[in-house]
Amino acid sequence: MVANGVWFNSFIEGNVFVKRRGIMDHNALLFVEPMHLQKHNKLFQFFNFMIDIPGFQDVISKAWSLECNGPCYVRFFSRLKETKRLLRQLNKDHGNVSSNVSNARANLEEVQLYMINNTDITLLNLEKDLINKLNATLVEEESFFLQKSRVNWMELGDGNNSFFHHQCKANWNRNKVFSLEDNLGNMVHGQLLCANIAINYFENLLGPDITHSSFDLNNVECKVITEAQATSLCATVTDAIIYATLKKMKKNKAPGLMALMSNSYWPHGALQGLIFVLL
Template sequence: MNFAVWNVRGINKAPHQKELQNFISSNNVNLMGVLETKVKSDNALGVSKKICRDWKWLFNYNHHYNGRVWVGWNPSVWDISIHSMSSQVITCNATFLEKNITILVSFVYAFNDAVDRVPLWNYCLSLSTTTAPWYLLGDFNCVTSLGEVSGGREHWTPEMQSFTDCLANCGLDTVRTVGNIHTWTNKRLASPIFKRLDRMVANGVWFNSFTKGNVFVKPRGIMDHNALLLKETKRLLRQLNKDHGNVSSNVLNARANLEEVQLRMINNTDTALLNLEKDLINKLNATLVEEESFFLQKSRVKWMELGDGNNSFFHQQCKANWNCNKVLALEDNLGNMVITEAQATSLCAMVTDVIIYATLKKMKKNKAPRPDGFNVEFFLATWSITGVDFCDSVKHFFETGFLPSSTNSTFISLIPKVASPTVMNDFRPISLCTVMYKCISKIIAARLKLIMPSIIDIA
């Protein structure tokens, strides 16, 4: 169930069409809202077929000459019927065929003027009594607070309160979002402004039905808006956890199966049982390794590598933390910048997927899980599932300089320095950061290593 929305600000030109095609294919999107297309009604079918030939499409040209909202979907994944539409929104009854789940989805492109947005707020209020899971996504052309604005001389306005009141009166909450909250930029180098104009919100029925839903803010590329993507990667990860997660139970089951076969071998030693015993021994050994690795992550005790399997000890605690230092400028005694423009450019240059994966592979293994619960081995083992999002997030940092608080989160714990600690001096603090943060810092450190000899005096 991957669906998305993107204000493309015109898709008449081939580069914008190609960008949209790449986004849909690379993220496996099967339901899409395309906003501000600037395509005339006579050309809508032709342009939409260039984007996704096998998709079906809805347009709102009957309500606005510019067809401000398009909705496209893969008919093999979704069954879509129109609920209602206006110049600012298309609402659909969307049935996800694989699970036979029907939801109400509203793709929104609000007008720029606050007065013109009032009918949209009233429309939302009229739908708020629905008993179906209801999801609204798109460009609302308004922020809820000054915290969603960066740059410029923004000040509080009544339209912010109107938008906030609309969400509250409709019982709508913002779905948990991963990535940069500022989804729009004016692209002005002299006076850049960033705002959260695009968002996904849902009613209580939706949150009760889809507790694992997350929205990913994707890089905007050549557009001035970021795309928003609701992605169902957790379904694959939950299956992975189901297959390998309950390590202690797996050990008990493997041992029980082996003992059963060995009891049958007391009076029967045919080849089939011998081969079965061999397979079960290998399976038990594998589950024992998984169990020991699991408890190693839980305890962060390095001497377990020497073979100690005292599992009861390793159940006690998980420890993590991080520490971040940010260098804004380097000057000499006269106040002159000591880093050249070329060096500064190299520090901020974009990274490739190859560099990110190579850096991840070089990171130390057998470390405790990060604050988000994941370690290096997890990402390497699930790279086919998580790799694209991991690389996109790292590259997003080098593109915008923005690091989400979830990536920046830490745990801090005290570790005894002596066998029987009694006073605070007997402890030392340790910290772990997230794998993504560690990967970013290692890439930056590798770049700094190349220029440090030129900025540090040999004395």
């Protein structure tokens, strides 16, 4: 299917399916318009630009003053969870970074058009404020995409161009299944219907559930951990261990809450502004 850039940008979430040839001398193309998807809660990710959002310090202080009991790691996790909830609301109130850039640019253009026939000093000051606001939103957007992409495309000089943003939007649908063809050759659309078709297909392919018989484990040879390993597994989690784990975080990552609680993935940088506030 061939279309221009304007058409693709208008139907980013659309899909094209190639039908069977049949008696025709060519394959028919079926275009399915974007459908309403079931909303799922997105994983929380902390981005560095959030530190500069007004009210950030108040949110952190409120979350970290949460009264909770238990060991240090339980208190740490509970307050980190409260931090996530409050930061999610703060980010929602702040608005989408790309929309903020578009709105700031539109407001600046509107004032500049009005200034063509009016040179009032008030408008000059307003223009200056809008320029500063636009620059600030551009810095936020650049930081957001740089951290989200986790690649060095900006360092290589590719620039913050529209092609990159279009690719980000197009990748949104890359691993999603919107439509499936059933055994009768009918196209089925919708998440739940597609899920049912996939489940029924694999149930018929794999057959019914097989009941496994129990077996004696006494004669099975298993490796036994050493005494030092057992002591390490049973060691008490301390504030020093939590702080040392936070210090191992890699820079310019956007970890979620559970990633921070995993000892195998404690990246440093995305929460570097929180370390001294939280601990």
